[in-house]
Amino acid sequence: MHILKSFGFTAMIDPLGAELVSLRDKEGNEIIWTAEDVWKRHAPVLFPFVCNTPSKKYTVKGKEYAMGNHGFARDSMYTVTAYSDSSVTMTLESSDATRAQYPYDFRLDVTYTLSADGIVCTFDVRCLSDEMYFFIGGHPGFLVPFSSDKDGDFTDYDVVYEKPETIVQYIPAGNITVLDNGTTVPLTRPLFAHDVFLQDKPASSEVSLVQRSTGRKITVRYDKAGTIAVWSPYDERAHFVCLEPWAQPPVYESGTEELTEMPLATRLERDGEYRFSFEIAVD
Numbered sequence: 001m002h003i004l005k006s007f008g009f010t011a012m013i014d015p016l017g018a019e020l021v022s023l024r025d026k027e028g029n030e031i032i033w034t035a036e037d038v039w040k041r042h043a044p045v046l047f048p049f050v051c052n053t054p055s056k057k058y059t060v061k062g063k064e065y066a067m068g069n070h071g072f073a074r075d076s077m078y079t080v081t082a083y084s085d086s087s088v089t090m091t092l093e094s095s096d097a098t099r100a101q102y103p104y105d106f107r108l109d110v111t112y113t114l115s116a117d118g119i120v121c122t123f124d125v126r127c128l129s130d131e132m133y134f135f136i137g138g139h140p141g142f143l144v145p146f147s148s149d150k151d152g153d154f155t156d157y158d159v160v161y162e163k164p165e166t167i168v169q170y171i172p173a174g175n176i177t178v179l180d181n182g183t184t185v186p187l188t189r190p191l192f193a194h195d196v197f198l199q200d201k202p203a204s205s206e207v208s209l210v211q212r213s214t215g216r217k218i219t220v221r222y223d224k225a226g227t228i229a230v231w232s233p234y235d236e237r238a239h240f241v242c243l244e245p246w247a248q249p250p251v252y253e254s255g256t257e258e259l260t261e262m263p264l265a266t267r268l269e270r271d272g273e274y275r276f277s278f279e280i281a282v283d
Contacts, residue, residue, distance in 0.1 A: 006086035006114040018078045018090040018110035025282045029148040033141035033240035038233050043140035044074035050135040051250035058257045067101045087113040104132035117281040124275050127268035133259045137246030142218050144241050159185040162204035169197050198229035200249045222278040245278040
């Protein structure tokens with residue numbers, strides 16, 4: 001476990017999955033979900049898939065592969081390649097184990113850097129094959145109620161977008177409008193009865209979890225050319241909400257299981273590089 005301390009914040013990052021497992025604010029309050037029974041993760045790195053195909057299988061030029069939801073990066077061991085009091089970079093490179101699930105050679109650097117506002121998470125992908133196709137994103141889970149809110153409840157909080165959005169969940173039983181040209185979604189358990197809700201290419205470049213009574217908030221800032229998703233298990237034990245910045249929409253929206261034909265995948269040629277980053281700010 002690697003500990004960063006700077007600007008009054010303290011972060012802990014696990015080389016298993018290069019996962020941010022703790023972020024404490026300037027008063028020592030924990031921000032990140034503590035990986036209890038209902039969800040055993042904190043803030044996994046999603047690569048080379050975000051979500052999955054409907055069958056959990058896919059092909060590359062006709063050859064079939066299978067990969068778990070959100071890819072293998074979240075369950076892989078990384079090597080620490082740079083480290084200071086305020087920043088750490090952890091690196092994952094392709095191996096026989098990754099090639100069994102994903103036929104491309106790559107290098108993935110995951111960097112966490114503390115800032116005056118919180119922490120910046122940066123993912124750098126380098127292609128070491130003739131080409132590669134991939135999806136990538138973050139999945140941080142935040143305690144709700146906040147750890148400083150001893151008497152609070154899940155329903156005392158809102159998801160607030162920077163700008164008005166119209167967000168629709170497309171489900172077999174009929175579409176559900178989560179937000180109609182508005183900015184604020186009050187948290188309720190039924191909100192997550194149909195899993196995640198998301199917005200591709202949102203108008204907003206940030207979204208916040210806001211404590212309604214005080215205005216205290218946790219904000220995720222991201223590249224609005226991608227996708228922002230919001231998720232919590234439909235379970236009373238789930239005292240957290242994930243604000244998930246993704247570089248692309250999820251795999252299943254591509255409409256094909258042939259990776260090289262997925263219009264939403266990012267493609268790199270040999271020695272090509274791709275960067276995706278987001279910031280977690282605590283106010």
